[in-house]
Amino acid sequence: MYLLQMKRFECGDESSVCELVFIKKGEDPDGVGEDRRLRVSRDTLMQFEYFKTSPSFALSSHREEPSNRFVIVDVDPQVAAVVLQVYPILSLEIEHFRPSMITSLTKDNFIDTLVALEYFTGGCSYSILERVAMMTSKEFQGDSAFAMALLQSLDQPPIGRLIISTCNYWARGLTEMVLDHPECIRPLYDRVAGDEARQAAIVLIDRIYLGKLREFWGAVAVTERLERFLTVVTNSQTFPDALYKVFADRQHSLQTHTVMKPFLSDGSRSSVRLHGWRLALPVFKGQRSEETLPSERTVTEVTRWEVPTNGRHRTGCYSISGAFAIEREGQPPVTLHGSDEFTSSMRVTINDGHEPPTKVLNLAADELVRKGVGDVRLKEVKLRLTETLFLYASLAMQYLQCCIEQGKWREINNMSRALGRDARETVLGHLTRVEYEYFSHPMIVIACWCSGSITQQLSPELSSSLAKVDCGELRTTNDDIGAFLDHVVPLMQPRHQQYCPVIKMERSWASMKAGRGADKDLRRTVRSLQSELASKNAEIAQLKAKLAQVTRNSGVSSTDKASTTRGRNPTSADTDSEAPTTTSIATNMQPGTT
Secondary structure (H helix, E strand, C coil), X not given: CHHHHHHCCCCCCHHHEEEEEEEXXXXXXXXXXXXXXXXXXXXXXXXXXXXXXXXXXXXCCCEEECCCEEEEECCCHHHHHHHHHHCCECECCHHHCCCXXXXXXXXXXXXXXXXXXXXXXXXXXXXXXXXXXXXXXXXXXXXXXXXXXXXXXXXXXXXXXXXXXXXXXXXXXXXXXXXXXXXXXXXXXXXXXXXXXXXXXXXXXXXXXXXXXXXXXXXXXXXXXXXXXHHHHCCCCCHHHHHHHHHHCCCCEEEEEEEECCCCCCCCCCEEEECCEEEECCEECCCCCCCCCHHHCEHXXXXXXXXXXXXXXXXXXXXXXXXXXXXXXXXXXXXXXXXXXXXXXXXXXXXXXXXXXXXXXXXXHHHHHHCCXXXXXXXXXXXXXXXXXEHHHHHHHHXXXXXXXXXXXXXXXXXXXXCCHHHHHHHHHHXXXXXXXXXXXXXXXXXXXXXXXXXXXXXXXXXXXXXXXXCCHHHCCHHHHHHHHXXXXXXXXXXXXXXXXXXXXXXXXXXHHHHHHHHHHHHHHHHHHHHHHHHHHHHHHHHHHHHHHHHHHHHHHHHHHHHHHHCCCCCHHHHHHHHHHHHHHHHHHCCCCC
């Protein structure tokens, strides 16, 4: 169908018509049939870079034949027919882009058509790729086979560039496919920097990082799935190998560049926000009149420049750098600080945890005067800020957050052991600053991170941070304190150990434990006495029962004797002999008998 449409183009004068012959390598052009020939106007062809530059023929193994015939090798004629429907005017810019090619795209010819378009144009523009994505993504989005085909074609230009520039259109289908089949992007991890396919994979990882993994995998399974995912996509043998690799790597990242004049202010606010960054006003050497707006102060009044870095990444791994400069109209720019001076090391954050600001001391006043900017106002200062987000390490930090929330202490310890020393201490430093309002057992988290993985005494900065750690006293158990004392306190500087609240807490717990021990002894004694009293009461009851029995038996014997006495006349001798017996019995019954 496309072939017939192309052959029926209004080509005008026959001399302006070109014949395109499509052959396979080594095939005779004269031997191919009509189904592999197209007739297109020369004006149309000359809008494509491939046809209008002779070097393209040599580089692409194509040659121009006499009589306006072009022999094209290894291109499908029906795909070429779809591409040549673009019919550009002057250039392939978006305003001249006919939708006929896009409406002819199907799931089956989509990739081949874009590859051919790239071939003929010498490189598809971002505007064309965006129009293609915008008009086709909704129709193709839910097709898993199409998503897999795109991922398997990232090596073919311009598919990688299509994903990089228009990922928002394809994000859902592609990220779900990558999560289920991480092996499809595994070969791209070790590509050189700048490789389009590798960068496309990084963009997809960014979409996964920004997504909701817990909803996709389930809250319980997310840690296990992340272990497998990171191992596969980084082309690693084991998960610890993958963890070491992603924290040591600085190449697999995305950068965001922002240019701003952060200190332009109308006096109604003390900071500005742009792309999520909050830029505080500089720290001044002294306070002048409160009526002076910050934007009107001079650069010589500034002690240091700083950019707060908290609240930007949720959970992630990143760094920032920037350059402060003064650019005035008609004058050359003056750099106050370059990006090599104003830069942070690798930073990590969990759940929007606070990180110290990135800062640099201002130049001395005489140096600023020497540069000719001593009287420049802050409103003229321009900041070029660069954010570098390390995507694979950011996913690893999400894994750590899930382990903390689920109380997976062994996994936390294994992760710490897998990292290099710098990365391990960077994460430890952040763990001392995490607000544990959503986490339980903060001390055991830090203890698990340190146990067996950190053996040398910590730096004064880290030691001081550990001495101030939020202990979460209401949730702390005796086991938490014991783990912290065993695995963390010995790593701290001696001067910080004595101020550590955990040690104070341990003493309090010991005192409480001693008090509880005394209470237990007292209760044990009371229970023993109560048991002994119960035993004595039982003995008394038994004795009373025996005595009652004896009394009853004695009463029967006395009655019998009285009856015998009434049957005869007792003598005085009989009376005398019975009296002691009666008296003896009466005496023995007193007291307490009836």
